Amino acid sequence: MAPNRSHSCPGPMPTLEVYVPLLPLIKSSKLPDLNVISPATVQMLLDGSFNDVLHGFHFIDCRFDHEFVGGTLQGAKSLMLPQDVEAEFFHPKAYLTSKRTALILFCEYSAQRAPKMYRFSPPPPSMTTLDRARHIRNLDRRLHADKYPTLHYPELYVIDGGYKHCFESHQGVCAPPASYVAMDHPDHVEACKKALSGLRSSWKKLRTPSKASPKWC
Numbered sequence: 464m465a466p467n468r469s470h471s472c473p474g475p476m477p478t479l480e481v482y483v484p485l486l487p488l489i490k491s492s493k494l495p496d497l498n499v500i501s502p503a504t505v506q507m508l509l510d511g512s513f514n515d516v517l518h519g520f521h522f523i524d525c526r527f528d529h530e531f532v533g534g535t536l537q538g539a540k541s542l543m544l545p546q547d548v549e550a551e552f553f554h555p556k557a558y559l560t561s562k563r564t565a566l567i568l569f570c571e572y573s574a575q576r577a578p579k580m581y582r583f584s585p586p587p588p589s590m591t592t593l594d595r596a597r598h599i600r601n602l603d604r605r606l607h608a609d610k611y612p613t614l615h616y617p618e619l620y621v622i623d624g625g626y627k628h629c630f631e632s633h634q635g636v637c638a639p640p641a642s643y644v645a646m647d648h649p650d651h652v653e654a655c656k657k658a659l660s661g662l663r664s665s666w667k668k669l670r671t672p673s674k675a676s677p678k679w680c
Contacts, residue, residue: 485516485618486565494578498620500567502633505622508567509537509636517618518563523548525568525576526626527658529651533644536569536629536636543658544665548580548599558615565618566599571646573625576662581621 484498486508491499507513508520522539524531531541542548551557552566570576581599599619622629627643634641646655 482617484620485563486513486620489623491623493574494621497578497581499573499623500620501623502629502636505536505567505629505636506633508565513565516563517565518560520565520567520618521552523566523568523577523580524626525570525580527646527655527662529648529654529658530571530626530644530646533648534630534642535626535638537638539638543576543662545580545669546665552599552616561615562617564616565620566616567620567622568599569622569625569629571625571627573621573623573628577621577625579666581619 486498486500486504489499489501491497505522513520522536524535524539524541525543526535526541527543528541531539531543535541540551542551552561557564568577568581582601599616627645629636630641630643644651648655
């Protein structure tokens with residue numbers, strides 16, 4: 464008897480919803496993998512231009528304490544360590560509105576600290592230890608490992624040029640009185656060294672495998 468070679472037709476393949484950021488993006492050759500917004504969009508956020516599409520937004524200042532005290536954006540939260548961000552935003556109460564809440568990160572230039580806090584996933588072992596860390600996106604992906612591409616915080620952004628760019632081009636977005644203190648300001652050398660050491664230590668702890676599965680809720 465000839466073998467039965469008939470096959471049942473599979474059902475339609477599920478389609479993944481295409482994510483479209485709610486805020487207007489700009490192209491960044493330095494950060495091509497991130498959602499980057501301009502200082503002008505920061506001004507529009509503060510003016511309420513996106514109140515109809517967002518439940519709310521948070522400016523996350525990833526700079527060191529002496530920089531934050533020396534000037535920041537209106538309403539910004541000083542969260543320079545990864546565990547600070549996790550404690551602030553990764554808990555059940557925050558999840559109630561997280562889908563439409565924008566997390567907007569920045570550092571002095573948005574070149575190192577803010578992008579590091581943002582990035583999508585842990586890099587391969589071949590990359591340098593400086594870049595091997597878990598970030599907001601990676602944590603969110605881990606929490607939804609069986610529900611890709613679901614995220615608690617799909618609206619995640621970095622400000623182009625960081626606080627320095629905002630201060631120079633749109634001082635109205637800065638908390639009054641608008642001011643700016645650089646990370647390497649000569650009056651804060653020791654504070655900078657201490658903060659940098661603490662930041663490196665925090666990322667190093669995240670790179671160290673834990674025997675127990677973390678509880679993020």
